[in-house]
Amino acid sequence: MRAVQASGELILERGEGAHVWDDAGNRYLDATAGLWYANVGYGRTEIAGAAAAQMRKLHAYSHYGDVSSRPTTDLAERISGIAPMADAAVFFTSGGGESIETVVKMVRRYWSLVGEPDRTVIISRERAYHGLAGYGTSIVGTEAFKVGVGPLAGGTATVAWDSPEALEAAIAEIRADRVAAFFCEPIIGAGGVLLPPKGYLQAVQGICRAHGVLFVVDEVICGYGRVGDWFASNRIGLEPDALTFAKGITSGYVPLGGVVVGKRMQEPFWETGAAGVWRHGYTYSGHASAAAAAHVNLDIVEREGLVARGLELENEIAEALAPLAAHELVSELRSGFGAVAAVQVDPALLADDPGLSDRIVLGARRHGVLGRVLVGGGLQISPPLVITRADLDELASGLAGALDDAAAAHHS
Template sequence: MTSIDRSGAAAETRLWHPFSDMSVVRRSEFVLTRGEGVWVYDDQERRYLDGTASLWYANVGHGRAEIADAIAAQLGQLEAYSAFGDFTTRPAQELAARIAGLAPVDDARVFFTTGGGEALDSAAKIVRRYWTAKGEPERMHLIGRTGGYHGTNGYGTAIGGIEANRAGWGPLMSATSSVQWDSLAALEEEILRVGPERVAAVFAEPVIGAGGVLLPPPGYLEGVQAICQEHGILFVADEVICAFGRVGDWFASSRFGLRPDLITFAKGVTSGYLPLGGVVASGRVAEPFWEQSGNMLRHGATYSAHATCCAAGSANLDLLAENGLVSRALETEGPLLAALEPLAAHPLVKEVRGGVGLLAAVEFSAEALAAGAPVAVFEAARERGLLVRALGQGVAVSPPLTISQEELDFLGATAAEALDAVAAASVA
């Protein structure tokens, strides 16, 4: 509930919300107080199905005491310590070894960050620095895809393919470009235009998330990897959304038979219980830094390899493994799509997408988009106890991996009610 000041007016928040129109939010915040499983509660004790796992990350659901206990135990021993130089902690060592063993990356090494955007910028700097160390400093160009989202830091914004996120900042990082998200021919043409000897890396989300839940055409990702290998270019899989069970495996790259040179991760590594992200780098990429004395990677965050965040990550991975949640998306991706497919016949809807992992999107017609349908449907769903994510072309869902069939049915039925309410309001 929005607080009230002494004059009786809604009090203005001091919190500047990310990705928010503060002229609207400043006196109208939506306050959540607790969570249990796939449900969250507001400060009036109203219950909402968390249809988005917060921001794609609450993979094991809310209120897991196992993770809270692991956090408390680590805080009682050593909350954190810098990992610069030769310093480390047991939780950081253990989680790095575990992720390295799970990732489909040859001779993997793990560089920790505090989130996904920082992971993307770390990967971009690593690949550029790698080529300099290998005696090819002209290899600086980074290629992304239309619809791609790679965080909001410097490099991630520059290679991102959502134009609204790129606009208004002035000049972005140079030597970057974006190609059509589903076209191997477009990628090949761009590499040849730039010159293969100048391209450092190609960045791709296995399933594009914030850009609209865009599923890779059959053979596309394998084709990207093959093109990179042909030209000696590094292939970076951005798995900030896709990793740790979201598409039915520890990493989406495993599901698609890929072996990237680098993988970025965050979100599901702790299920959001504490902030953590990172980069998995192959032995090939690590070699000049690990084998050549004095060749330091002068990059890293104060809280990189934070002991308590890493302890949360290990406890979260235990839950994913012990409860069969890593493969649960394979069981529920069909039922999630089935719950939403009837919406394809709705007059506001252009297309329903899903079926690869526990995430899906409902894209609206041009007329509905012009009338502001994404935000309207988001609001109508919330009024009815369902949280969905408004995107540029529609709404997306990505519930916790623990969701039941009954809860999937509620998600689909409530989304339909929200669409009907918005359609009725538009003709009233």
């Protein structure tokens, strides 16, 4: 907040396609789709119209117990139909953070219901990001998110982000009869855009199966076309016990998230009387107007082929950014899994000048690109799926200009 107070705010006023404008009329190419979410881009008035029409009809009602609304029930069925597990059920939230809170409680409740109440430990990965609510902050893999907030939820453990062997060793050390679940982003997003090593995701799923550990895939960033399929799990051939979603389900036009669960986790809640009432939910779970917006958003994704576009962007983004790899401030480009990439500012330079990446992002604004710094100093690239090849060249040119400016200042 001190930095914002010193430099002032950037006030955005409108958006169209892959661009946004500030209140002074300056145009920016959006390199990040907001916060990974604007899959269908900006200015989609039909989404606004669908939400408004639902608000005039029935804007919302509590979805506790046996009460639902038609757009909400239909959306649950629609998501179940594209989910990577058969006969999936959906629990709606207001966003990714609530989805993580929900699924942590759900997996622990599951083990209690099946007679193994000691299985409470949640294992996550270094550099992982799972939102910043209570449980999310407790299992986030970067310590910077935990500084100064006091005691966090217990019963958690963290393993190396890229090693199946590390997960196997942690389960052995903790004991499988105490481990509830392993939480895994297909692509570590906010932690730096770290792509999974070949075979990693299949290996950790196998380890979880071998030890009876629930396998939870956090698809908040990857879902709804971002990686060239409806979910990363579909593309890779995973069948998680549960997955979380948010962001791309509405492209951010209204807040919505949720948890998708497979048959294994459903059974003790629905097939026996032992569960009783599971006393968990949120005021806006299943919000009717949000569900109406989600339907139109998904209609656009389907009509305009944006799932396939996510796969095309895998190569186009890499091609557009390739010239930046030779820049003196850049140590690495990370891409190759859908419409997600990172331009890594050299860690050796960041060690001496920790604010370098932040200055590059601020400099990019002067060159017409709006971006964001990731954990580790990488520059986030996750544009709207409607971005064109010409737009990508604009993005790369703007970043090149910002890098050149920063390099000149660094040498002066």
